[in-house]
Amino acid sequence: MTNNYIKQVVNKNYRYGFVTAIETDTFAPGLSEEVIRKISQRKNEPEFMLQWRLRAYQHWLTLTPPHWAHVDYPDIDYQNIIYYSAPKTQKDGPKSLDEVDPKLLETYQKLGIPLHEQGRLAGVAVDAVFDSVSVATTFKAKLAEAGVIFCSFSEAVQKHPALVEKYLGTVVPYRDNFFATLNSAVFSDGSFVYVPKGVRCPMELSTYFRINAANTGQFERTLIIADEGSYVSYLEGCTAPMRDENQLHAAVVELIALDHAEIKYSTVQNWYPGDENGRGGIFNFVTKRGACRGAHSKISWTQIETGSAITWKYPSVILQGDHSIGEFYSVALTNHRQQADTGTKMIHIGKNTRSTIISKGIAAGHGQNTYRGLVRVLPTATHARNYTQCDSLLLGNSCGAHTFPYIEAKNPTAQIEHEACTSKIGDDQLFYCRQRGLREEDAVSLIVNGFCKKVFNELPMEFAVEAQKLLEVSLEGSVG
């Protein structure tokens, strides 16, 4: 009975696997200085951007792909990737939502993204990135009233070049790592947020990323600056069509929090994970880092990672300002042949800095789930404190959970706590729930949700509901 159920659901797991037929302006595959110049030209960028990209490219040529992560995948042919693909009607950029291609809007509607008025009701301002370019940013006017800048990265380069030049690459330098360097050279769009001094951003900001075109890499870049005493909560969601070949997603996110500022960054990542045999799926190689530059600043990462064939990401916080706070809450789920190597780095530099890490890894099917984390306390960070809890939950006998925690304390006043546990969904728990009348798949989802509760509690309300549903879908057919 259970087996039949598995067969039924395996093929309907991924609901976002459709492709939108749309005319695009697409480069030929391959990477060269010329391609980078063309991207920069298409986007009409100032000279400093082009030069930065070229420096990144030159540096990238000297690098080799990293292999330290606990993931296994064939070498990527970087000359076989398309580095720029944009919906054609997009060329001059839409002035308002009315000018956005209705097919695109339809796509976003299918994804359940409220681009129109529904969005305002939901109180969420949305920037949507389709393949390489940003297609719509809603509620600009309302945000502008509050002085908040929320726009596509391309627009920020045109309208706020000084801010971009001042902060770009200051948290994740273009020399940072193989994928971040590649991103610096070729990134085509992304989101930009600036919250001025003392402003509490009046709504949740949100970006949806969608990879549509085949053979296309998506390289977006997000830069969020929270000026002194400001607050912003930012949500990010991602989906992609089902395709047999792997697609590369190498994004960079930089967060900067000045004195007394707070940034809350939440991600629900649901890129296409590949099929049950591991064919296709997104390679999600992402560099996310925040800098608590100011005293009493706070950066909090919450991520729900259920998609992608391979996930390689470590949203981190550099705790520079005294009394600053870094948080990382993560649920990573790997089913079928998915692999995830994810975790965080908390770098304590300032005095009385505090960090919290709660990581929940769930492995099902043949999934491999790795937590990799670094807590580093520098000599300057007197009375730094960290609390880490990383738990793994295994469903079935063919999956794996791995934990690599690194702790470096160079200050004797540091207090570091680390707790970890690995458990298997017990037959006892399942039987108990079923004896009380719950269907097997409901029982699994109940147990998994309980396991993830501490992380879900950190998500904004509407995302928490979405995250729970997503876990249910991703786990369908994992019992047997």
Add this chain to the structure above:
Amino acid sequence: MLQIKNLHASIQDEKQKTKCILRGINLQINPGEVHAIMGPNGSGKSTFANILAGREEYQVTEGSALLDNQDLFALEPEQRAAAGLFLAFQYPVEIPGVNNMYFLKAAVNSIRKQRQLPPLDAMDFLTLVKTKMKEVNMDEKFLSRAVNEGFSGGEKKRNEVLQMLMLEPRLAILDETDSGLDVDALQAVAKGVNSLRNPQRSFIVVTHYQRLLNYIIPDRVHVMVRGQIIKSGGKELALEIEEKGYGWLEKEAQA
């Protein structure tokens, strides 16, 4: 109501060796009756309870079990629950992070759904659960705690009885619900069970000791040894066992 005929069951141990646990159980329980099953450790009492509820690691090799003329062994555990079978666990399981009230509500409504009844809404549910908690002397704070997590032995058993009161089964099986309980908890559990007793509902009370049977008076007492019921009688049989142990029965059975 419950008819068990010639039930044989076995389990595979770690070396894949088949071990026979039940060797031909016959039992007939009529509506409204309370049957106690007693016996020494390892006699198969708990296995019997778990097999009726649908625990998967046991294989039924022979025999049948009908609940209201439905073949129990053709049903999944959750379908047996919907058919009205409830097992109060000897070791209630902890489910971290899952709110006790949420769990209860999910269970009640899942069973209602299987019986094609509309779900209880939040208000009706809350009113009902608060009434039932009073019956087993449970503090309302247990509703917001995770299922059984950090509960004491007595609290877990009360929680089992609370679940039973909420699910209102046709047949409730209590698997050593008395083990590890102090007198207060024992009385609370017995009170909960007795409040459910009616001419349509039956109980199987699995226990080592006669003590619980002072509070829940059985109609029949069966003694199980090595996977077989070797003697059945009225409530006085329990008192006899309390006095003399099981040894004389085993000898009698062998003779």
